[in-house]
Amino acid sequence: MSRSRANTIEVNTPIPMMMTVDDENEIYNNDNDSNDIIIIEKPKSLIKNLYIHYPNLNIIIISIILWYILSMTISVYNRWMFSTEKLNFKYPIIITSFHQLLLTFLSIISLIIFPKFKLNTNTNNNSTGEKLNYIIPLKEYISKILPCSIASAGDIGLGNTSFRFITLSLYTMVKTSSLIFVLLWGVFFKLEKLTFKIFLIVIVMIGGVSMMIYGQNDNHSEIIKSTNFVFIGILLVLISSCMSGLRWALTQIMLKRNKHTKNPILTMLYVSPGMFIFLLIVGIIVEGFKNFLNADIWLNKGTLITIILIIIPGFLAFLMTIAEYTLLQNASLLTLSIAGIFKELLTIFVSWVIFDDKLSLLNIIGLIITFSDIICYNIYRYNENDNLMKNNQLDKVDNEFVDIEMDNVVYNK
Numbered sequence: 001m002s003r004s005r006a007n008t009i010e011v012n013t014p015i016p017m018m019m020t021v022d023d024e025n026e027i028y029n030n031d032n033d034s035n036d037i038i039i040i041e042k043p044k045s046l047i048k049n050l051y052i053h054y055p056n057l058n059i060i061i062i063s064i065i066l067w068y069i070l071s072m073t074i075s076v077y078n079r080w081m082f083s084t085e086k087l088n089f090k091y092p093i094i095i096t097s098f099h100q101l102l103l104t105f106l107s108i109i110s111l112i113i114f115p116k117f118k119l120n121t122n123t124n125n126n127s128t129g130e131k132l133n134y135i136i137p138l139k140e141y142i143s144k145i146l147p148c149s150i151a152s153a154g155d156i157g158l159g160n161t162s163f164r165f166i167t168l169s170l171y172t173m174v175k176t177s178s179l180i181f182v183l184l185w186g187v188f189f190k191l192e193k194l195t196f197k198i199f200l201i202v203i204v205m206i207g208g209v210s211m212m213i214y215g216q217n218d219n220h221s222e223i224i225k226s227t228n229f230v231f232i233g234i235l236l237v238l239i240s241s242c243m244s245g246l247r248w249a250l251t252q253i254m255l256k257r258n259k260h261t262k263n264p265i266l267t268m269l270y271v272s273p274g275m276f277i278f279l280l281i282v283g284i285i286v287e288g289f290k291n292f293l294n295a296d297i298w299l300n301k302g303t304l305i306t307i308i309l310i311i312i313p314g315f316l317a318f319l320m321t322i323a324e325y326t327l328l329q330n331a332s333l334l335t336l337s338i339a340g341i342f343k344e345l346l347t348i349f350v351s352w353v354i355f356d357d358k359l360s361l362l363n364i365i366g367l368i369i370t371f372s373d374i375i376c377y378n379i380y381r382y383n384e385n386d387n388l389m390k391n392n393q394l395d396k397v398d399n400e401f402v403d404i405e406m407d408n409v410v411y412n413k
Contacts, residue, residue: 056330063327064339070320072347074313075168076354081309082163091292092160095310097279100153100272102314107268117265132259136270144254145261149274151250154243157279158236165233168351169359172344173212174237176370179377180205181245189249197380204373211366215359264325268318337378341371 080086081095089095111118119132136145162171180202186192213234261267283289298306327336348367351357359367 060331066323074316079163079168091287093157094283094292099314100276103268103272106318110265148250149271151247153275153278158240162233162236165229167357169348169357172347177209178241178244181242182248185245185249201377208366208370215362264321
C-alpha cells in the first residue's frame with residue numbers, strides 16, 4: 001500500500017480519524033493536532049491498470065479478434081479455392097482482379113454512407129483548407145498511385161497463385177520473409193539507414209526462413225509429392241514478399257504524404273482500380289479469359305454460386321481493412337506487429353487442423369528464430385522512434401498521417 005502526503009488543508013471542523021474519499025482511496029488524519037492529511041491509495045486491479053493505460057481496450061480487443069478471424073478466413077478460403085486438391089479453381093490472377101474491382105465499388109459505397117471518410121471533410125482537409133478534386137491529374141496518378149498498384153498486384157497475385165503449389169503453413173512461413181525485403185528496399189530508397197543491427201536482423205531472418213524452407217524436405221504431407229511444385233510455390237511466395245517490401249517502400253514515399261490517400265477507404269478508391277486492370281491483363285495473358293469462362297465450375301456449381309464464391313474474399317478483405325484501421329487508430333504499431341506474429345502462429349495451427357499440414361523439427365526451429373527476429377526488429381524500431389521523439393527530430397508532417405501499410409488496402413495473408 002503506497003502513501004503520498006497531500007498539501008496542508010485549513011479546516012474549521014475536526015477531521016475524523018478516517019473518512020472515505022472514494023472507492024479507491026482513503027484519507028487519514030495523521031495527527032489530531034495537525035491538519036496534515038495522508039491519502040492512502042488502494043492497490044488497483046490488473047484490469048483497472050490496463051484500462052488506465054489503454055482506455056480503448058475493448059475496441060482494441062474486438063478489432064484484434066475480428067482481424068484474426070477475417071485474415072485467417074481469407075487465407076483458408078484462398079487455399080481451399082485455388083488448391084489442386086480442393087476446389088481447384090485454377091485462375092487465381094483473374095479472380096484476384098475481380099476482388100480489386102469489388103473493393104473499388106465498396107470504397108465508393110462507403111464514401112457515400114460514411115461522409116467522414118470523404119476527401120474534403122474536416123478530418124481529411126489539409127491545413128490550408130484547400131478543396132481537393134477526386135480526379136487526380138494523370139501525371140500524379142502515374143508517378144504516385146500506379147507504382148503502388150502494380151507492386152500490390154504483384155504481391156497479392158503471386159501469393160494467391162502459390163496456393164496451387166504449396167501448403168498454407170509453408171506459405172505463411174515463407175511470407176514472413178517480407179521483412180527482409182522491407183529492410184532491403186528501405187535501404188535502397190534511403191528510407192532505412194543501414195546499421196549493423198539492421199544487417200544482423202536481415203542475416204538472422206534469412207537463416208530462419210532458409211531453415212523453414214529446407215525443413216519442408218522432411219515434411220511428409222500428402223501434398224508434398226513433387227519437389228518441383230514446391231520449388232515453384234516457394235519461388236512465387238518469395239517474389240510476392242519482394243513485391244510486398246517494394247509496396248511498403250512506395251507507400252512511404254508516394255502515398256503517406258499524398259493528400260488523396262489519408263484513410264484506407266480513399267486509398268482503396270485510388271489503388272484498387274489500377275490493381276484490377278493490371279491483374280486482369282496479366283490473368284488474360286497467363287491464364288486465358290476464355291479458359292476462365294469455360295471452367296467446369298460454372299456448370300458444376302452454377303453461375304450464381306460461382307460468382308458468390310469469387311466475390312466472398314473481396315468482402316472479407318474489405319471488412320479486414322476496416323478492422324485493421326480501427327486497431328491502428330487505437331493501438332500502437334508495435335502492438336499491431338506483435339498481434340500479427342500471433343496471427344501467423346494461429347494461421348499455421350489452423351492449417352494443421354483443417355488441411356493436416358505438418359511441420360518438421362527444422363520448420364519449427366526456423367519459425368521460432370524468424371519470429372524472435374521480428375520481435376527484436378520491432379523493439380529496435382520502437383527504441384529508434386522513441387529516441388527521435390526525444391530529440392525532436394521527427395517530421396511533424398509524418399505524424400499527421402496514420403502509418404498504415406498497404407496490408408490495409410489489399411490482403412496478402
